[in-house]
Amino acid sequence: MKDFRDIKLSRREFVVAGAASVSAAALPAGAATSATTLPPRTVSPAALRPVASNVSFIVNGQQRSLTLDTRTTLLDALREHLHLTGTKKGCDHGQCGACTVIVDGRRLNSCLTLAVMHEGAKITTVEGLGTPNNMHPMQVAFVKHDGYQCGYCTPGQICSAVAVLDEVRAGIPSHVTGDLNARPHLSPGEIRERMSGNICRCGAYSNIVDAITEVAGSQT
Ligand code: FES
Ligand code: FES
Numbered sequence: 001m002k003d004f005r006d007i008k009l010s011r012r013e014f015v016v017a018g019a020a021s022v023s024a025a026a027l028p029a030g031a032a033t034s035a036t037t038l039p040p041r042t043v044s045p046a047a048l049r050p051v052a053s054n055v056s057f058i059v060n061g062q063q064r065s066l067t068l069d070t071r072t073t074l075l076d077a078l079r080e081h082l083h084l085t086g087t088k089k090g091c092d093h094g095q096c097g098a099c100t101v102i103v104d105g106r107r108l109n110s111c112l113t114l115a116v117m118h119e120g121a122k123i124t125t126v127e128g129l130g131t132p133n134n135m136h137p138m139q140v141a142f143v144k145h146d147g148y149q150c151g152y153c154t155p156g157q158i159c160s161a162v163a164v165l166d167e168v169r170a171g172i173p174s175h176v177t178g179d180l181n182a183r184p185h186l187s188p189g190e191i192r193e194r195m196s197g198n199i200c201r202c203g204a205y206s207n208i209v210d211a212i213t214e215v216a217g218s219q220t
Contacts, residue, residue: 057121059084060128070116074108075099077115078125086126086155090199097198100156100163101125107163109197126155129162137218138162141211149202157198161212164194168216186216 056065059082066081075092078084078101087110090098094112101110102124130136138158141147148154168184176193177184184190191209200208 053116055116055119057118057123059123060125066115068115070114072115073111074101074103074113074115074118074123075110078110078123084125084127087159088152088155090152090156095199096153096156097160098153098156100159100198102159102163105163105166107160124159126158129158136162137215138211141215142208145207145211145214146204147208147211148200148204153198153200153202157195157200157208160195160198161208161215164191164212165216167194186213188213191216 050069050071052067053070054065054067055077056063058064059078064082066077068077068081072081073092075087075089078087079089087101088098089111090096092099092111094109097109099110100107102108103110103113103118103121105122130139135143136158138161142154142158147157165186168186168190171183173180173184174190174193176189188209191212192205195208195212
């Protein structure tokens, strides 16, 4: 048998042989041989075709029915199909909260959920909270306390804030609630925690907390 010390490899041959052995070691046993024998994967064109579905929900008190590609997010259904552009697309990845709407009483990032999942739901967007002539108390407080600069995050902030007050009324604790058996007290720390999913790139956070505190005080 040949001793490995007798094997002479050029530098290039050594690198190629080393890479091949590392790849083989990284694969599960048997994979190195079976991978080459798998038949090519075929996807039928029908499987790639978009699938449309009907969905009906109540948006801001109005029954709305749509036929949508099943991949349509609730955010795109609201903005692109119902032209309710108050709800904003910030990141489209569930990271900024600009797309927050209220679905069956709970706040939701509408970019993270498919429209067809909400058959029969009651959806409230910022347009459904108030109008320029008849604003929701939270909208009034945001104006009064200057809770915005560019305003892009504001519809999501306001929808979120309205739902936060409902969560507190329902006794739902947050990560910073001290006593889980007592009704949560809406301290600035509680508000900041509960609103932490709504990012404001203009940094209007302290004024937003003031606005929510005022509305919370007037409702208790
Ligand atoms: Fe939905 Fe940012 S757009 S979380
Ligand atoms: Fe500009 Fe919040 S007001 S991002």
